[in-house]
Amino acid sequence: EVQLVQSGAxxxxxxxxxxxxxxxxxYSFALSRIxxxxxxxxxxxxxxxxxxxxxxxxxxxxxxQGQVTISADKSISTAxxxxxxxxTSDTAIYYCATRLQGNAAFNLWGPGTxxxxxx
Amino acid sequence: xxxxTQSPSSLSASVGDRVTITCRAGQNIGSYLNWxxxxxxxxxxxxxFAASNLQSGVPSRFRGSGSxxxxxxxxxxxxxxxxATYYCxxxxxxxxxxxxxxxVEIK
Numbered sequence: 001e002v003q004l005v006q007s008g009a010x011x012x013x014x015x016x017x018x019x020x021x022x023x024x025x026x027y028s029f030a031l032s033r034i035x036x037x038x039x040x041x042x043x044x045x046x047x048x049x050x051x052x053x054x055x056x057x058x059x060x061x062x063x064x065q066g067q068v069t070i071s072a073d074k075s076i077s078t079a080x081x082x083x084x085x086x087x088t089s090d091t092a093i094y095y096c097a098t099r100l101q102g103n104a105a106f107n108l109w110g111p112g113t114x115x116x117x118x119x
Numbered sequence: 120x121x122x123x124t125q126s127p128s129s130l131s132a133s134v135g136d137r138v139t140i141t142c143r144a145g146q147n148i149g150s151y152l153n154w155x156x157x158x159x160x161x162x163x164x165x166x167x168f169a170a171s172n173l174q175s176g177v178p179s180r181f182r183g184s185g186s187x188x189x190x191x192x193x194x195x196x197x198x199x200x201x202x203a204t205y206y207c208x209x210x211x212x213x214x215x216x217x218x219x220x221x222x223v224e225i226k
Binding site: 037044047050059062095097104105106107112 | 120151153155161162163164165168169172174206208210213214215216217218219220
């Protein structure tokens with residue numbers, strides 16, 4: 001089955017580090033960009049950035065540049081989203097998504113990872 | 120960022136109703152407009168890409184139209200499974216932006 005599998009929910013304290021993952025199954029992971037989306041409670045989605053796993057070329061939204069790091073290991077078909085200094089405002093659901101078969105839009109989404117940052 | 124504005128923010132409708140959602144872009148984005156459906160606790164699901172192309176597996180009661188700055192999503196006959204929040208997204212720029220969403224509720 002073609003799917004994106006995300007790591008489980010996390011509860012962290014402000015200032016801590018975190019790395020969440022997104023594993024692609026059933027398709028050529030390296031050939032399709034992987035994007036990361038933030039959805040804060042009760043709000044619409046926002047793109048953080050995306051990566052091309054084939055060469056790790058990464059693009060960030062200006063709003064998130066320097067706040068998060070996106071990476072990928074194509075050998076294990078996994079993309080990552082990382083924070084070095086979490087803030088309470090990072091509390092949200094984080095989705096990964098990809099464009100399969102050259103689709104013009106992101107047509108495959110992971111189930112999301114809930115990240116809670118609280119003192 | 121290109122601002123995307125949806126209207127209405129919410130609506131109440133009955134099963135069988137025709138529902139129209141509008142999305143306006145802050146600048147000309149050609150046909151680089153996608154529509155997603157999201158249900159509580161679930162990831163967004165792509166319905167329409169490139170303004171008017173139905174994603175595989177999506178029922179034909181969903182139709183997208185428009186170009187430039189004004190776009191429309193029409194649900195021709197609302198079904199119980201369609202009660203959800205709908206988002207437009209521009210993919211004209213390298214990183215897209217979403218509208219604020221339209222919540223479709225049961226009347």
